[in-house]
Amino acid sequence: MTLETLVFGLVALALLGGSLGVVLTPNLFHAVLSLAGALVATAVIFLLLDAAFLFAVQLLLYAGGVVTVLVFAIMLTERLIGEHITQTNRHVVNGAVMSVAVFVGVAGFIMRSNLTAAEPAPADRTVEIARAIVGPFAVTFELLGVLLVAALLGAIYFARTED
């Protein structure tokens, strides 16, 4: 039992626990806190996979930015005190059957396919990422800038008041 296996097991447990908390807790605010935990666990998994730069991006953008915005949205649309925030699930059995079917399908495919690991990548690839973003993926990168501006304008348009 190597150290990597131990850490992987612990992080996987944290990730699955956080994910279950997101979909099962009745209190929506607690669900967002569980999502933050799951996102941090995912960041640690990126670290296990030798992607240190993505670890930082995940923590900054996801666990920092997205969770903050989600908390704001909940505070604007729900009363934090009182029973209004309590959310129940509907069609639990149907949803569970559907999710288990999807998981069994995907996991069965993974188990049946003969995955042979190639040569492991070199440890730190941040420089290669930077070169690829301004090289072969430059057009996609610029398009993402356009998308973010469009999303910003769209969000302002939807959320503005009428006057």
Added chain:
Amino acid sequence: MAAPGLSAYLVLAALVFAIGLFGVLTRRNAVGILLGIELMLNAVNINLVAFARFEADLAGLIFTLFVIAITVAEVGVGLAIVIAIFRVRRTVDADQLNLLKG
């Protein structure tokens, strides 16, 4: 016991994806549905990074960055729509948002 291989990461991601799907299908609150979508996108990111690590392919890391950026845009627009709906209907319950129902 060897270090966890590609299959372990893929199965973990599939589990997270299934949990997120369950949330999307069963949550009543529109923000809760968005949380489920976040989980599913996160599972896909784990897959991409795992393939980038074990297949020594840089594209997985780049795609993960792009997915994260697109998720940020999606959350911004999605929550703006939720707040706009809440202003008009005073609810974000997905079962009551049936304006387009024939």
